[in-house]
Amino acid sequence: MLFFPAASVVLAGLASSVSAYFVVTAPKLHDQWANGDTRMVSWSKGALDGISSFDIEMSQLSTDGLTLVAKNVPSADSSEKSINILLQDVPPGDDYFLLFINSTHGVMHATSPRFSILAAGTASNMTATTNPKAATVTVSGAPNPTRAFATTFAIAANAASRLTLRGSETWGVASAMVGCILGAAWTLL
Ligand SMILES: *[C@@H]1O[C@H](CO)[C@@H](O)[C@H](O)[C@H]1NC(C)=O
Numbered sequence: 001m002l003f004f005p006a007a008s009v010v011l012a013g014l015a016s017s018v019s020a021y022f023v024v025t026a027p028k029l030h031d032q033w034a035n036g037d038t039r040m041v042s043w044s045k046g047a048l049d050g051i052s053s054f055d056i057e058m059s060q061l062s063t064d065g066l067t068l069v070a071k072n073v074p075s076a077d078s079s080e081k082s083i084n085i086l087l088q089d090v091p092p093g094d095d096y097f098l099l100f101i102n103s104t105h106g107v108m109h110a111t112s113p114r115f116s117i118l119a120a121g122t123a124s125n126m127t128a129t130t131n132p133k134a135a136t137v138t139v140s141g142a143p144n145p146t147r148a149f150a151t152t153f154a155i156a157a158n159a160a161s162r163l164t165l166r167g168s169e170t171w172g173v174a175s176a177m178v179g180c181i182l183g184a185a186w187t188l189l
Pocket residue numbers: 029030031032125126127
C-alpha cells in the first residue's frame with residue numbers, strides 16, 4: 001500500500017512548512033493505543049511564536065474521518081504542554097493522526113506522527129502514559145466532523161472578547177483541509 005506512506009510524508013512536510021518549531025512529542029510513530037486507555041498527548045513549541053492556544057483534531061486517513069477533540073487548548077502559558085485523552089469505541093485502524101490547528105481559519109500548526117488505535121482489551125504500547133496535572137478529554141465513537149468538540153477549554157481572559165464560536169464553519173474548514181491533504185497525497189501517486 002503506497003498510499004499511506006505517501007500521505008504521511010505530505011502531512012509531515014505540511015507541518016514543518018507551516019510552523020518553525022511546533023512538534024508533537026506523543027504519540028510517537030506507530031504507537032499502538034487501545035480503546036479504554038488514557039494516554040498523554042504532548043507537544044513542544046517555540047515560546048515566542050504567538051500561538052497561545054490551538055485546537056486538536058484527530059484524523060483517520062483511509063476514511064477521510066475527522067474527530068474534533070479539544071478546542072482552545074492553552075499552550076504558551078502552560079507548563080504541562082500536554083493533555084490526556086481517553087479513547088472509547090473509536091474504530092481500530094493504523095492510520096490515525098492528530099492535527100494541531102486553528103480550526104477557525106484552518107491554519108495547521110503541527111501534526112502528530114501516524115499512530116494506531118486498537119480494539120479495547122488489547123495492550124497499548126505507547127510509552128507516554130498520563131500526566132496527572134493535565135486535563136483529560138474523552139474521545140468516543142467513529143470520526144464525525146459534524147459533532148462538536150469533545151472538550152472546549154476556557155480561554156485566557158485577555159482573549160475572551162475575541163471568541164466567536166461558529167461550529168459549522170469550523171468543521172467545514174477542518175474537513176476541507178483534510179480533503180486538501182488527501183488530494184495532495186493522491187497527486188503524488
Ligand atoms: C508499538 O508496536 C508497533 C507495531 O509492532 C511498533 O511499530 C512500535 O514501534 C511500537 N512502539 C513502541 C513504543 O514500542
